[in-house]
Amino acid sequence: MSMLQRRHLLQGAASLAALGLAGCATTSVPSKARVLVVGGGYGGATAAKYIRLLSDYKIEVVLVEPSEAFVSCPISNLVLGGARQIQELTVPYAALQSRHGVTVVRDYVASIDADKRVATLASGPTIAYDKLVLSPGIELMWDSVAGLKEANAAGQILQAWKAGPETVALRRQLEAMPDGGVYAITIPEAPYRCPPGPYERASVIASYFKQAKPRSKVLVLDANQDVTSKGPLFKKVWAEQYKGILEYRPQHKAVAVDAKAGTVKFEVQDDVKADVLNVLPSMRAGAIAVKTGLANSNGRWVNVNYLNFESTAAKHIHVLGDAIQVAPLMPKSGHMANSHAKVAAAAIVAELNGWEINTAPMLTNTCYSYVDTGKNVIHVASVHEYVAAEKTFKTVAGSGGVSAAPNELEATYAWNWARTIWSDALA
Amino acid sequence: MTLRAILPAALLALGAGNALAQDASKALHLKALAATCANCHGTGGRAIEGSAVPGLAGMPAAYFSEQMKAFKSGARQATVMHQLAKGYSEAQIEQLAAYFSALPRN
Numbered sequence: 001m002s003m004l005q006r007r008h009l010l011q012g013a014a015s016l017a018a019l020g021l022a023g024c025a026t027t028s029v030p031s032k033a034r035v036l037v038v039g040g041g042y043g044g045a046t047a048a049k050y051i052r053l054l055s056d057y058k059i060e061v062v063l064v065e066p067s068e069a070f071v072s073c074p075i076s077n078l079v080l081g082g083a084r085q086i087q088e089l090t091v092p093y094a095a096l097q098s099r100h101g102v103t104v105v106r107d108y109v110a111s112i113d114a115d116k117r118v119a120t121l122a123s124g125p126t127i128a129y130d131k132l133v134l135s136p137g138i139e140l141m142w143d144s145v146a147g148l149k150e151a152n153a154a155g156q157i158l159q160a161w162k163a164g165p166e167t168v169a170l171r172r173q174l175e176a177m178p179d180g181g182v183y184a185i186t187i188p189e190a191p192y193r194c195p196p197g198p199y200e201r202a203s204v205i206a207s208y209f210k211q212a213k214p215r216s217k218v219l220v221l222d223a224n225q226d227v228t229s230k231g232p233l234f235k236k237v238w239a240e241q242y243k244g245i246l247e248y249r250p251q252h253k254a255v256a257v258d259a260k261a262g263t264v265k266f267e268v269q270d271d272v273k274a275d276v277l278n279v280l281p282s283m284r285a286g287a288i289a290v291k292t293g294l295a296n297s298n299g300r301w302v303n304v305n306y307l308n309f310e311s312t313a314a315k316h317i318h319v320l321g322d323a324i325q326v327a328p329l330m331p332k333s334g335h336m337a338n339s340h341a342k343v344a345a346a347a348i349v350a351e352l353n354g355w356e357i358n359t360a361p362m363l364t365n366t367c368y369s370y371v372d373t374g375k376n377v378i379h380v381a382s383v384h385e386y387v388a389a390e391k392t393f394k395t396v397a398g399s400g401g402v403s404a405a406p407n408e409l410e411a412t413y414a415w416n417w418a419r420t421i422w423s424d425a426l427a
Numbered sequence: 428m429t430l431r432a433i434l435p436a437a438l439l440a441l442g443a444g445n446a447l448a449q450d451a452s453k454a455l456h457l458k459a460l461a462a463t464c465a466n467c468h469g470t471g472g473r474a475i476e477g478s479a480v481p482g483l484a485g486m487p488a489a490y491f492s493e494q495m496k497a498f499k500s501g502a503r504q505a506t507v508m509h510q511l512a513k514g515y516s517e518a519q520i521e522q523l524a525a526y527f528s529a530l531p532r533n
Contacts, residue, residue: 053470054458338466346459355452364463364514366507381507383514399514403506410506416479417467423475424465 029105029125033062035348036119036129037102038109038288040065040093043321043337044135045425050345051133052100059352062103062127063096064119067164070426073194074334074368075418076163080171081204082212083374089163089418091426099427112292114314131348134294134302134311135320135337136286137162138193144255144282145186151259157277161193173276174205179213184274186254186264187222188282191301193322193332195229196380198222198280200369203234206242207372218246221264221272223253229331230369230402233378237371237406254279285323292317297325306386306393308347308357309340318344327393330384331365338421339363339384361386363393368414377410378403460519461526472527483523485532491524 037048040063048063070091078084096102108122118128140159142149151157158173160166174183183205187198202220209216227234227248238246249269256265257279263271264279284290284300294302294311302319303312306327311317321337330336343361350357363384368377382400384393403410461472464483469475472483483491497503498512515523 050462054455335466339463342459342462346455350452350455353448353451355448355455358456358459362460362463362514364466364511366467366511379507381510383511385514396514399510401510407506412479413506420469420475420478420480421466424470427470
């Protein structure tokens with residue numbers, strides 16, 4: 001494409017976007033997007049906003065997302081502990097449309113034709129694109145635990161790993177549980193979404209039990225050999241604050257559940273019975289990534305070129321967040337998805353303008369975990385640089401680290417982090 | 428104008444176009460680098476209302492560099508920033524200092 005043609009297209013896109021703005025919240029589905037963003041989580045919402053920002057609002061962006069509003073997974077464990085309400089973690093998509101001119105379409109993408117560069121929505125219409133950003137999150141692999149799909153559908157055994165109605169429902173189960181009852185969480189083998197999340201959840205619920213129903217127990221049944229994130233910090237908290245309440249058992253890989261009996265079966269160890277079962281099955285890239293043939297790492301995760309997050313399986317499809325095969329020490333976290341989105345957005349803007357893409361992108365991650373119902377927090381932080389010789393991201397030598405100990409100051413920063421990153425992605 | 432006159436002019440224009448594209452792409456890369464701060468300090472370095480961490484937009488360049496270097500060396504204590512600052516080179520810190528200082532505070 002010549003420079004002139006490209007300029008013409010960009011101007012066309014800009015005037016289309018202006019029309020979209022003038023028309024306010026349009027309900028019609030555009031037939032064409034310069035960039036189509038699929039999924040409005042930490043990765044997708046950030047990508048939609050930053051492609052608009054970094055292109056000086058010249059590149060048209062359409063975001064397809066089935067949910068009415070964004071609900072944050074980070075902080076959702078506090079809803080389980082009773083310290084926050086789900087509404088406080090919910091952010092509308094309206095500002096992406098009204099402030100940034102992103103066309104937001106509430107629908108699912110049912111299929112993607114990577115060769116023709118066309119996506120088909122569940123409701124029928126198609127949207128053609130120049131670039132597609134796919135941020136589908138994770139799919140829970142129900143079949144990895146026999147009986148779980150049915151027990152979950154019946155509302156008996158919840159995951160609450162995708163924040164929303166299940167988070168609220170699990171809180172209700174915990175409230176209804178009698179004092180002296182047992183809550184058990186099972187953790188799948190890594191990699192899974194949010195490495196420290198299960199341990200934070202166990203800690204927050206133990207804290208709630210300690211205050212509200214002190215004869216109750218928390219069982220942490222982990223398929224892994226050991227705590228996969230912030231291990232020494234969590235274990236110290238458990239020993240000092242939740243002794244006799246929280247019990248950690250490694251090498252417990254859940255393979256089946258019996259919702260009626262309230263039991264979990266494990267690959268090796270004896271069955272465990274609990275009043276409230278919270279079973280997290282294995283996870284893989286969101287269904288649309290698998291269906292499109294992008295999950296070329298063990299059939300579970302999407303290999304990408306880390307310079308622009310383009311799938312190695314399909315041109316012009318850039319994949320972000322939890323769905324990708326991660327680089328060493330790169331967590332599947334909301335903060336990391338937001339970081340992926342900015343690198344991808346800049347690369348897409350450069351590519352559509354015919355400019356050089358950045359050969360030295362950077363990523364950061366800061367992940368806070370509560371160790372009680374909202375007062376004390378620990379963190380892990382890292383900075384990642386692209387290493388050209390190895391074509392991957394690596395942590396910058398000497399950077400990053402964890403908290404020395406749980407502290408109240410970081411609880412202030414954790415909540416501030418959440419409010420700021422929601423704003424960075426959605427406001 | 429003769430063809431002989433047009434050609435050099437066109438070549439000159441092409442060269443200028445390349446230089447412009449290079450400037451634009453450099454500016455884009457710097458914006459993307461600055462965006463690594465936005466997750467906690469706000470989009471474009473503008474902190475959210477009632478933020479517990481400072482906004483970076485409009486921060487004097489010398490102050491920004493000084494603080495980042497103090498975080499790096501450990502001279503300034505922090506919960507997280509001392510760990511993150513160590514991930515940025517001196518050159519990146521100078522670039523970010525210049526970038527944020529040139530932005531309006533609001």
